[in-house]
Every structure is written in C-alpha cells, then in structure tokens.
Amino acid sequence: MIAKLIIRSxxxxxxxxxxxxAKEIAILNVSYDVTREFYQxxxxxxxxxxxxxxxxxxxxxxxxxxxxxxxxxxxxxxxADVVTMNQALxxxxxxxxxxxxxxxxxxxxxxxxxxxxxTILFVVRRGNPKQIKDWxxxxxxxxxxIIPNPKxxxxxxxxxxxxxxxxxxxxxxxxxxxxxxKAQEFVAQLFANVPVLDTGGRGATTTxxxxxxGDVLLTFENEIALxxxxxxxxxxxxxxxxxxxxxxxxxxxxxxxxxxxxxATVARGYLEYLYSDAGQELAAKHHFRPQNATILAKYAxxxxxxxxxxxxxxxxxxxxxxxxHFADGGLFDQIYQPRK
Numbered sequence: 597m598i599a600k601l602i603i604r605s606x607x608x609x610x611x612x613x614x615x616x617x618a619k620e621i622a623i624l625n626v627s628y629d630v631t632r633e634f635y636q637x638x639x640x641x642x643x644x645x646x647x648x649x650x651x652x653x654x655x656x657x658x659x660x661x662x663x664x665x666x667x668x669x670x671x672x673x674x675x676a677d678v679v680t681m682n683q684a685l686x687x688x689x690x691x692x693x694x695x696x697x698x699x700x701x702x703x704x705x706x707x708x709x710x711x712x713x714x715t716i717l718f719v720v721r722r723g724n725p726k727q728i729k730d731w732x733x734x735x736x737x738x739x740x741x742i743i744p745n746p747k748x749x750x751x752x753x754x755x756x757x758x759x760x761x762x763x764x765x766x767x768x769x770x771x772x773x774x775x776x777x778k779a780q781e782f783v784a785q786l787f788a789n790v791p792v793l794d795t796g797g798r799g800a801t802t803t804x805x806x807x808x809x810g811d812v813l814l815t816f817e818n819e820i821a822l823x824x825x826x827x828x829x830x831x832x833x834x835x836x837x838x839x840x841x842x843x844x845x846x847x848x849x850x851x852x853x854x855x856x857x858x859x860a861t862v863a864r865g866y867l868e869y870l871y872s873d874a875g876q877e878l879a880a881k882h883h884f885r886p887q888n889a890t891i892l893a894k895y896a897x898x899x900x901x902x903x904x905x906x907x908x909x910x911x912x913x914x915x916x917x918x919x920x921h922f923a924d925g926g927l928f929d930q931i932y933q934p935r936k
Contacts, residue, residue, distance in 0.1 A: 618651040623859050623866065625656055626676035628663035628750055629798040630819040634882040635680070641878060642869050646862065654862055662796030663750035670694070670850070677854050677863045680847045682714070682750035682816070683907075685914040687848050696852040705847065711870035712884035714843040715904055716751075716758045718835035719804070719813040719823055726811045730837050731762040734812065735785035742810035743790050744800040746921075746928050750843075751797035753922060755814040758841035759783050760921075761910040765839055784931035793934075805832065816843060817899070818883040834900075842904040845884065 625635060639656040646654045659666065659674065667686035670676045671693045681687055684702065691697040702708040720728050726739050734741050746752035763782035767775045794800040797815055804813040805827050812835070815823070824832055847870065849863040869875050876886040880895045892899070911917035921927045 618653065620653045620655070621859060621862050622655040622657060623677035623857070623863055624659060624675060625678050625680055625866075626659045626666050626670055626674060627680040628666060628682050629660055629796040630751070630816055630822075631680060632658065632660050632798075633822060634818070634878070634884065637882070638870075638875065638878055641874060642866055645869060645872075645874070646865060649865075652862070654866075656866070660798075662744070662748040662799075664689075664748045665795060670696070675853050675857070676850050677857060677859050678847065678849050678866055680845070680867075682843055682845050683753065683914060684708075684844065684846050685753075685918055686750065687846055688914065690850070694852075696850050697848055698851060701848045702846065705867060706871055707887050708844075709846045709848060709867075710844045710887065711847060711867075711875065712845055712879040712886050714816045714818045714845065714884055715840045715902070716755050716814055716843065717817050717820060717840065717900070718837060719815060719820060719832050720811065720835055722831050722833065724833060724835065728812050728835055731759055731782075731786075731839075734759070734789065735782060739789055739812065740791055740810040741786060741789045742800050742804040742813045743787075743793070744797050745793035745795055748795045749797055749800075751800065751814075751816060752793070753917075754816075754841050754843045756783060756787075756921065756928065757907060757910050757917065758814075758837075758839075758905075759786050761841055761905040762837070762839050764910065765905075780927060780931060783927075787928075787932045790932075793932075817885075821883045836900045836902055839903040839905060841910065842906050844907075 627635060635658055643654045646652060663681050663683060663686050667689050670679060670690050679687060691699060691701060718728060733739065743755045744752040746756045760779045760783050763779035764775055767778040770778065791809060792803060794803055797819060800813065801815060801823055804810045805823055820834055847867045849867060854860040854863045876888040876891045879886045880891055883898060885899055886892050907914055907917060
C-alpha cells in the first residue's frame with residue numbers, strides 16, 4: 597500500500613514537472629489569398645502533432661492577401677514567423693529588401709522549399725455559353741476575362757505567364773524574336789478583354805462568382821473546388837486548357853523574427869510537417885498537387901492531366917520575369933491599358 601502511494605506521488609510529481617516545462621507558443625503564418633481554408637485545417641493538425649511530440653501548445657495565427665502585398669507587409673515590419681507564398685519572387689523580395697531571410701533560403705527544405713504546387717485553370721458559367729476551350733478563346737472579341745492584377749497578385753502573374761507560355765508554344769517554329777513578339781501580342785489581346793483588375797485571387801473570384809462579371813475566371817486549381825461549392829450545384833464549371841504553368845508554392849521561416857520570438861524550432865517544424873504524409877494528404881484534399889509522388893498518384897482523378905510549363909521554361913525564372921514583365925515600366929505596364 598505504501599509502495600503504491602509512493603509510486604502515485606512520483607507520477608503526480610512527474611506530471612507537474614512535465615507540465616511546468618510545457619510552453620504556450622504563438623506563431624504567425626503570412627500567406628496569400630487562397631490558402632485560408634487549407635491552413636485553417638492544417639494548423640490544428642500540426643498543433644496536435646507538436647503537442648504530442650514536445651508537450652508544447654502551439655497557436656498559429658493567419659494573415660492572407662494578395663501575395664505581393666503580403667510580402668511588402670513583411671518587408672515593412674509585419675512580424676511573420678513563417679511565410680507561405682505562391683512564388684519565390686515574393687520571398688526573394690523579403691530577403692533582398694529586409695535581410696530577414698538568408699540568400700540560400702530555398703535550399704533549406706526539400707524541392708527548393710516547395711511542398712506542393714498548383715496550376716492555372718479556367719472557370720466558366722453553366723453550359724459554357726462562350727464555348728471556351730483553350731487560350732485562343734480568351735482573346736476573341738466579346739469574351740470578358742477575369743484575372744487579378746499581376747502587379748499585386750501571384751495568381752495574376754501565373755495567369756499572365758501561362759498565357760505567354762501558350763503563345764510561345766503555339767509559335768514554337770518561329771525565330772526567337774518573332775516568337776516573343778507574338779507572345780506579347782497575344783497577352784496584350786488577352787488583357788484587352790479584362791474589364792477589372794482585383795488586387796488578389798480571392799477578390800477576382802468575388803468579382804466573377806458573386807458580382808457576375810466576366811465570362812471566364814482564371815484561377816489556381818486549388819481554388820476551384822471552393823468556388824464551385826460556394827456557387828452552388830451546376831452554376832459554374834471547369835475548363836482545362838491544353839497547357840498551363842506550374843505554380844510552385846514555396847515556404848520559409850523568417851530568421852530575424854523567429855530569433856526575436858524564440859520560435860525557430862516550432863517554425864521550422866511547422867513547415868517541415870507540410871512534407872509529412874499527413875501534410876501531403878491534406879494538401880491533396882485541398883486540391884494542391886503534393887510533391888509526394890505516391891500521394892499524388894492516389895488522387896489522380898482530382899488532378900486533371902495537362903502540360904505544365906515552369907516559370908524557368910517560360911521566362912527564364914522569376915528574377916528575369918520580374919525585371920522584364922512585372923517591374924514598373926515592364927512589358928505588363930506597356931501592354932495593359934486600363935478601361936476608362
């Protein structure tokens with residue numbers, strides 16, 4: 597009896613001691629528009645994993661908006677422990693302008709810190725009244741196209757580059773200068789059919805699905821399931837073009853912030869868990885293309901087959917794409933004429 601009381605007292609003391617060392621930790625994930633629902637489900641999944649592993653309780657706060665606007669917010673001082681974006685360009689901007697991330701950030705996690713990918717597809721209204729099937733249909737007179745602003749939105753940049761890549765491929769037999777001229781003309785025609793430029797992907801979705809503007813919406817594949825669900829049965833449908841862009845979604849912990857917050861270990865663990873089977877399964881559930889080939893194959897019916905071009909293939913990488921296409925005075929500024 598005495599022995600049992602001693603053992604019970606030791607167990608209680610151990611529990612008290614363990615509890616005393618457990619911490620409550622809060623981190624901030626600054627992300628882009630269309631990851632809200634994914635991270636709302638991922639955060640408690642990770643918190644449960646971390647609690648079991650370390651005993652610490654983690655709260656993950658979320659911030660969402662147009663990807664480039666979010667990057668600027670971090671540069672201007674928004675204390676993000678982790679940044680989860682839809683293009684390396686925005687993370688590079690944080691590194692270059694704030695110094696809060698090292699230059700070799702992409703090499704710190706697998707697949708150049710890209711745990712999942714997406715692509716750009718089309719959403720049209722019931723019955724596809726304009727008979728939109730591929731990129732050429734988007735430049736026809738009378739077709740209204742909804743795309744967010746490539747100056748502020750990764751969604752917009754990827755849509756722009758996907759159209760550029762399609763035009764390059766269509767004119768593959770031409771000399772390089774002529775091929776690029778044709779691509780510029782094609783993208784100019786496309787944006788001539790864009791009636792309004794929202795700052796982010798979620799705003800463009802609202803314009804198309806709720807305000808009823810436009811014949812076709814260009815958006816990320818992972819956003820489409822949510823759009824169809826919110827619109828109601830049969831009101832919208834998906835069109836898969838012959839070719840599109842591979843949208844890499846890189847992630848990074850922000851070194852200066854995690855050092856200040858003492859959150860480096862949990863911030864890195866938060867991002868590494870995206871590569872776990874549980875993280876990859878959840879990515880697939882939310883229509884992101886997982887990097888795990890086995891899990892990707894498991895959901896083959898969810899991810900429509902099409903030719904995917906990388907940003908490197910289309911524009912020589914994000915640094916070159918930014919300088920040539922999206923910087924102030926670049927090709928996008930030259931070809932886009934806002935409607936008056």
